[in-house]
Amino acid sequence: MCAMKYADPAPSLLRYRFERLWLKPSVRRTVRLWLPLAVVAGGIWMAAHNPAVQGATQQGWNALRDTVAARPELQVDTLEFPDVSPDLQAQIQALVPLDLPKSAIDLKVADIKAAIETLDAVKQAEVRITGNGTLEIRALERRPVLVWRDGSMLRLVDETGHKVAELARRNARPDLPLIAGKGADAAVAEAMKLFETAAPIAPRLRGFVRVGERRWDVVLDRGQTIMLPENGAITALRHVLELHKADDLLNRDIIVVDMRNPDRPVLRLTETAIEELRRLRAKVRGEDA
Amino acid sequence: MMTPSLFEMQREMRQRREAAVKRGVVGILDIGTSKVVCLVLQFAPNLNTEPSVSGHVTIPSMGAFRVIGVGTTRSRGVRFGEISVMDETERAIRTAVQRAQKMAGTRVDDVIVSFAGGRPRSYGLGGEVQVENGEVSERDIGHAMAACDVPPYGEDRQPIHAMPVAYTLDHEAGLSDPRGMVGSRLAVDMHMLTVNDTVVQNLLHCVGRCDLEVAGLAVSSFASGISTLVENEQELGAACIDMGAGATGISIFIKKQLIYADAVRLGGDHITNDIRQGLQVPQDVAERIKTLHGGLLATGADDREMIEVPNPMAQWDNDRRHVSRSDLIGVMRPRVEEILEEVRDRLDAAGFEELPHQQIVLTGGSSQIPGLDDVAARILGRRVRIGPPLRVRGLPQMASGPGFAAAVGLALHASFPQDECWDFEMPADRIGTRKMRRAFRWFRNNW
Structure with a gap:
């Protein structure tokens, strides 16, 4: 009697359970997709935090960059x-x-x-x-439009008030008007307009002084000053120029034309002018007396 | 009392089966004496759901299923359709389930199990009740079933099927579904099938050990009847003889209802054993000779047809024995006749002769013996045919022979489950008292 031994075709309980587990879609997806992904992600993360790998990567990158740069x-x-x-x-x-x-x-x-x-x-x-x-x-x-005397410094300033260059002497650029005073660079545009307006008296013009970062004084030769108001400086200057044109105002013996209140211009005379004025008035009174 | 527990268990199985069908995958497990078959069914999502008559008991109309996995293996540790060696059977079930799962590519969690053994015994019960509200409702049917007087079927037995066969409403008999009808007295004829409790418990335990949930239980003769009897036969009355290896199941159907089921504890294995003894050959050789050369009708030509039989005492290679086919037929025929005579006795006892139409359908693995229909017609004396099971979608050719009648029938049963007693709402008084009793017992045990 030939007793043939057949292998048991039955799966072991463990194998059976494993296959049933494997047939679960969630388990399959986990093992086939998420697990490899997690391993790869973990590997990348660990490599990224390894100083040796970081150094090597940096070196390789630099070498590549150098070869490219050497082209x-x-x-x-x-x-x-x-x-x-x-x-x-x-x-x-x-x-x-x-x-x-x-x-x-x-x-x-x-x-x-x-x-x-x-x-x-x-x-x-x-x-x-x-x-x-x-x-x-x-x-x-930048095109310089003004000379700005800031303390002891002389600067060339463009139309926005930005410094263009420094100037050693005022005479280097006699064609540009001079401004002075603290905060003068912030009001360059107005200074330019004043300069244009003051064209009739240009030969006598020495410069513009910013007073209290607020308003302008026009300085003429012979120590004359035209004090302009904060608002409506151009108009006030025109007003003065009209007066000058009509009455030859600025050629008279006047130190200051005070236009700070445009409605009420004030003139300040020189000492001699005042004395002369008093003398003349006294004379007029004497004649009267 | 075992009955309530089984009642609950059956109800639970029913729910599990419905859930599994809804999920789409149900396993079929036919544990036979010669082989274990596992089918994996895929149910289409409810394409043709008809609204059921009432909300409570659904009549699932989910016919659209296809077989996506088949696993077959030689059964071990099963005798007469009953488990005799738990470990071996468990391994066989595992093999079959694994193969089917592999073919299907999905996991099976819920299986419907059929088996041939357990000495099924049929009882016809009757119950009558007053209809409560004029119109017959689920509750009334449940009450009528509860009113059936159950014969003492023995402490060691459990009802496995309890199906309403026909209803009588007032004087109108033979109703198949009285729900919604108007009447005053409702009577129900119920068919109850009991099997050996130990056999069922062993089976459930064995399936449970394979990590599977049992979603239904059926006697394999019932399942074979569903798959082999055509609609006409089921309607007019027919018997299905499922000739398995360890047991021969009998089921009688009329009006599409099972009215009788029984099993003869004789089958193909006994024929093999006879050949083994008669021709002095080992078991596997006897099985092979039976399958290849077996027959039941001897003719003159069979005397000359010599079958080569290996000689167990052979001293050299060409020392062979030869047996004529008529000798083989002479060994096989008496056993087949014995089986069929036993079947005839059971049919006679069941009153099969009184049925209007008496078709007998032979199926099962042993029904493939050539000449069986002649012998069966001679002994059973009625119209006999040999029937392979219905073709279902997706079933491979390999698994569509008569040997797979029970598995296919179970698949059909899963898709068109018959109403069972436990599908209906039981009267509250019974359940209530049981719950009260349980609560009282818990109280007494714990305080």
Whole structure:
């Protein structure tokens, strides 16, 4: 009798239970999707927090960057300043040290632009790398319109009151009007208008003084001053000029024309003028007496 | 008293089955003597849900199912359709379930179990009750069923099926569904089937050990009847003989209701045993000879057809024995005749002759013996046919033979469950007293 031994086809209880568990959709999804995802995420997280890996990554990255930066296509070797004055060119080159040739990747164009725009003389700068390895810098210079005497300093100021350059002597720019006083730079526009208005007396004009950061005094030669009000300074000045035109006011013996109250102009005479006035009045009274 | 517990258990199974059908996957487990079959059914979401007559008892019209997994394995540790070795049976169930699950690709949690053994015994009960509100309601039917006087079926037995067969309302007999009808006296004829309690408990325990939930229990002869009898036969009256390996089940249907079920504890294994003894061959060889060459009608040609039989005492390779096929038939036929005679006795005792239409359908693995229909017609004396089960969707060819009648029937039963006694609301007084008694017992035990 040949007793053949057949293998038991029945699954063991453990295997049976495992297969039933495996047939649960949630278990399958967990094992097939979430578990690998969790392992991968965990691995990445651990690698990211490992200093050795971080160092290696940084090195590799730097090396890659260097190779890219060394490409001849990215080399910038010439510097051009179309329509920038030589004086400003020198300033710019002193401010932004550019040791060309350099890679376009290493050039921070925005930084260069910001650095150039910190220059007083530059209103707006434009920096760009053109295709054939040229760094092109354009700068819109500020145009000085006034000379501002701030204490012992003489400064050139543009129409917004921004400083353009320093001036050694007033005579260097006799064509520009002079302003003085604290806070004068904040009211440059008004000063310019006053300067335009004062054109008839331009030869006699010495400058404008800002008083109390509030109002202007027009200073003429011979120590004459026209005190203008805070509001309506232009009108007041015109008023004075009309008076001058009609009565030759400013050529008379007057120190101050006080227009601070526009309705009631006040004149201050010189000492001699006052004495003369008294003498004349006394004479008139004597004649009367 | 075991009855209340089984009542609750059946009700629980019913709920579990409905839940499982709603979820979409139900397992079918037919534990037979020769093989364990597991089918995995996939139910379509309720496509054709009809509103049921009342809200309480739903008549699930969920016919749309397909078989998505089949697992079959040789059964071990089962004798006469009853579990004799728990471990072996458990392993066989695990194998079948695992195969079916693998094929289906889904997990099965709820299974409906059928078995052949347990010595089923049928009882016809009758109960009569006054209709409460003129119109017959669920409650009235429940009351009528509760009014049935239950014969003493023995302490060691449990009702496994209790189905209302026909109702009589006043003088109108033979109603199949009196719900909503108007009358005053409602009588119910109930068919109750009891089986051995130990057998059922063992079975439930064994299935439970495989991590499965039992969502229904059925006697396999009942399930075979559902799948093999065509509608006409079920309506007019027919008997289904499920010739299994360890037991031969009998079920009689009329008006689409099971009215009698029984089992003869004889089957194909006994034929194999006879061959084993008669031809002096080992069990597996006997089984093989039976399957390949077996027959029941000898002709002259069979005398000359020699079957090679391995000689257990063979000294050299070509020392063979030869047996003629007529000898084999001579061994097999008396046992088949014995089985069929036993079946005839049971049918006679059940009063099958009084039915208007007496079709007999043979099914089960042993019904595939050639010539069985002739022998059966000679012994049972009526119209006999051999019937493979109904084709259901998705069932592979391999699993559509007569041997799978019970499994297929169970699948059909799962999709069209018949009303059972426990589907109806029982009168409150019974349940109430039991609850009171339980509460009282708890109080006494704990204080």
